[in-house]
Amino acid sequence: MGGEVILLDVWSSPFGVRVRIALAEKGVKYEYREEVLDNKSELLLKSNPVHKKIPVLIHGDKCVSESLIIVQYVDEVWKNSPLLPEDxxxxxxxxxxxxxxxxxxxxxxxxxxxxxxxxxxxxxxxxxxxxxxxxxxxxxxxxxxxxxxxxxxxxxxxxxxxxxxxxxxxxxxxxxxxxxxxxxxxxxxxxxxxxxxxxxxxxxxxxxxxxxxxxxxx
Ligand SMILES: N[C@@H](CCC(=O)N[C@@H](CS)C(=O)NCC(=O)O)C(=O)O
Missing domain, CATH: 1.20.1050.10 (Glutathione S-transferase Yfyf (Class Pi); Chain A, domain 2)
Known part of the structure; x- marks a missing residue:
């Protein structure tokens, strides 16, 4: 599955850090975009319309939100260095x-x-x-x-x-x-x-x- 990878995040967020660690473990190159939560970008509002929270992983035309779900998505798409066990x-x-x-x-x-x-x-x-x-x-x-x-x-x-x-x-x-x-x-x-x-x-x-x-x- 190809496509550009963008992470909407805030530097201090432990939820965002989860995603940053997962992407680093897999060696995935991505563009980091710092959000200002008092003034959320249109992209954040559009890509996570339900919760309007960071982190959001944008992969090509797909948007994934909720940090643990993003980490699982990352683990399934980039199969090297698996984070979840196989069993x-x-x-x-x-x-x-x-x-x-x-x-x-x-x-x-x-x-x-x-x-x-x-x-x-x-x-x-x-x-x-x-x-x-x-x-x-x-x-x-x-x-x-x-x-x-x-x-x-x-x-x-x-x-x-x-x-x-x-x-x-x-x-x-x-x-x-x-x-x-x-x-x-x-x-x-x-x-x-x-x-x-x-x-x-x-x-x-x-x-x-x-x-x-x-x-x-x-
Ligand atoms: N359960 C979410 C929590 C994410 C979260 O709480 N994000 C905060 C920043 S750490 C946020 O975007 N808050 C903005 C808001 O509530 O409007 C996850 O695991 O991703």
Missing amino acids: PYERAVARFWADFVDKKVYESATRIWTRKGDAPAEAAKDFIESLKILESSLGDKSFFGGEKLGFVDVALVPFVDWFHAYEVHGGFSVAAECPKIDAWAKRCKEKESVSMASQDPEKILMVVERLKKKFGYV
Whole structure:
């Protein structure tokens, strides 16, 4: 399947980072277009009319949205360096954990910095608990994908750059609470596809502070 590849994205988006890592793993050349979410481009509105969110992958005349769906599309179109396992059951398991990242990890992490009063502490507890569950799923493997980066790694690793902001607002340390996740994160960062897409945690903290003010979470 041919066609020009364009990624509509925002530099700080963990969802966009997923797609950037997947494209890098496959060696796909693409044009990166930075969106301004306060002033979305016509192309973004046209290519993701339902959610109007980044990331959107444009492949020739096709538009794919929702980061985990985009990563799966990328994995199916560019078959080198597979991210999902071949076995249907193993694929289902990988999809389950990627979905867990969205439903539990991202959800609790977001509550840490968007809520007031006792809620951030409660959210921090849920966040740590979800990371501990992921630690059990990782077991003794180097990556969730086994010896190589896989779908679950791509789903989770973009949030590592956000850990610092979560720690500042939640009052905990991922390294102290979840040493296996900390070691896994360091292994992931050694991969070029991951390090190239990584963002400075201090800059992410600034993004969080800006969003807190903008949406009145302070
Ligand atoms: N579930 C979506 C989430 C994407 C998302 O939340 N994108 C945010 C930026 S990080 C966005 O475009 N927000 C713009 C808006 O909500 O209007 C995915 O996995 O791609």
